[in-house]
Amino acid sequence: MRIAVTGASGKLGTVVVRELTAAGHEVIGLDATGTRGPGFVQVDLTDYGQVVDALTAVGDQHDGFDALVHLAAIPAPGIRPDVETFRNNVLSTFHVFWAALRLGMTKIVYASSETVQGLPFDVPPPYIPVDEDYPARPESVYSLVKHLEETMATELVRWHPEVSITALRFSNVMVPADYADFPGFDADPRGRKWNLWSYIDARDGAQAVLRALEVAPAGFDHFLIAAADTVMSRPNEELVAEVFPGVEVRGPLGVNDSLFSTAKAQRLLGYCPVHSWRDEVG
Numbered sequence: 001m002r003i004a005v006t007g008a009s010g011k012l013g014t015v016v017v018r019e020l021t022a023a024g025h026e027v028i029g030l031d032a033t034g035t036r037g038p039g040f041v042q043v044d045l046t047d048y049g050q051v052v053d054a055l056t057a058v059g060d061q062h063d064g065f066d067a068l069v070h071l072a073a074i075p076a077p078g079i080r081p082d083v084e085t086f087r088n089n090v091l092s093t094f095h096v097f098w099a100a101l102r103l104g105m106t107k108i109v110y111a112s113s114e115t116v117q118g119l120p121f122d123v124p125p126p127y128i129p130v131d132e133d134y135p136a137r138p139e140s141v142y143s144l145v146k147h148l149e150e151t152m153a154t155e156l157v158r159w160h161p162e163v164s165i166t167a168l169r170f171s172n173v174m175v176p177a178d179y180a181d182f183p184g185f186d187a188d189p190r191g192r193k194w195n196l197w198s199y200i201d202a203r204d205g206a207q208a209v210l211r212a213l214e215v216a217p218a219g220f221d222h223f224l225i226a227a228a229d230t231v232m233s234r235p236n237e238e239l240v241a242e243v244f245p246g247v248e249v250r251g252p253l254g255v256n257d258s259l260f261s262t263a264k265a266q267r268l269l270g271y272c273p274v275h276s277w278r279d280e281v282g
């Protein structure tokens with residue numbers, strides 16, 4: 001496939017571009033920042049004209065795409081003023097979805113976020129391990145936009161039943177250089193309770209993108225995408241009892257198994273996380 005990847009210069013996008021290319025796809029990155037050269041087009045996604053044009057054709061770089069991977073966003077609350085996070089993210093997403101549909105593209109995979117599960121869990125989750133079965137609980141403007149985007153996608157595929165849109169609710173994205181900090185997390189069990197001690201290796205994030213591109217059927221669906229384990233060495237039972245007493249525990253927690261269930265992604269996408277911080281630090 002020839003695939004457009006927005007946010008290609010970012011933390012996750014860089015790895016997604018590398019892995020999709022390694023899988024044999026032709027990839028063109030679209031981003032506001034990046035290194036000029038083949039395979040990259042500089043675009044401000046808040047400008048609809050630029051988005052339509054960049055997805056239609058750019059010089060001799062390409063003359064259209066088979067699929068769209070949309071990762072561009074201000075990637076967390078608190079980086080920019082909330083109103084700018086709202087403006088940039090919701091406009092960019094509407095523009096890329098709308099332009100893709102106008103151009104007849106039928107395969108879209110994009111980054112939603114773990115935050116819609118109710119992060120930072122100041123209100124505890126309804127049960128542990130967390131999964132996609134309870135309604136979204138955005139607690140920030142950033143997360144509200146991710147929720148609105150999932151709602152938007154739900155309606156867009158109702159209007160265009162032949163289109164496939166997959167929202168990947170990524171956990172906190174990590175690359176191997178981040179793992180040196182992980183052994184220190186055990187000292188404070190509350191330090192990373194905000195996402196139930198979860199994370200996702202960017203390489204496994206890229207694997208989820210690839211699987212969704214390959215197998216997601218027409219329609220909309222959303223998936224939690226996390227590593228197989230937590231960031232902690234302390235056992236889950238102890239952490240949950242200490243930090244989330246009274247929360248219903250559904251099924252065995254495992255010693256360090258992720259408390260974000262990826263069972264749905266495993267079942268429907270064939271997602272299978274293989275990278276763990278435990279293999280990277282001595």
Ligand SMILES: NC(=O)c1ccc[n+]([C@@H]2O[C@H](COP(=O)([O-])OP(=O)(O)OC[C@H]3O[C@@H](n4cnc5c(N)ncnc54)[C@H](O)[C@@H]3O)[C@@H](O)[C@H]2O)c1
Pocket residue numbers: 006007008009010011012013030031032033043044045046070071072073074075076088092111112113114169170171172173174
């Ligand atoms: N980093 C995380 O922990 C995390 C967790 C869950 C979901 N996500 C989501 O994953 C995606 C990628 O996150 P990341 O960590 O790689 O972020 P990043 O900030 O490293 O990369 C995002 C990229 O998007 C580009 N971008 C933003 N607005 C743009 C615009 N208007 N026009 C063109 N380019 C624009 C930026 O230039 C940047 O290169 C985002 O959608 C983010 O919300 C990230």
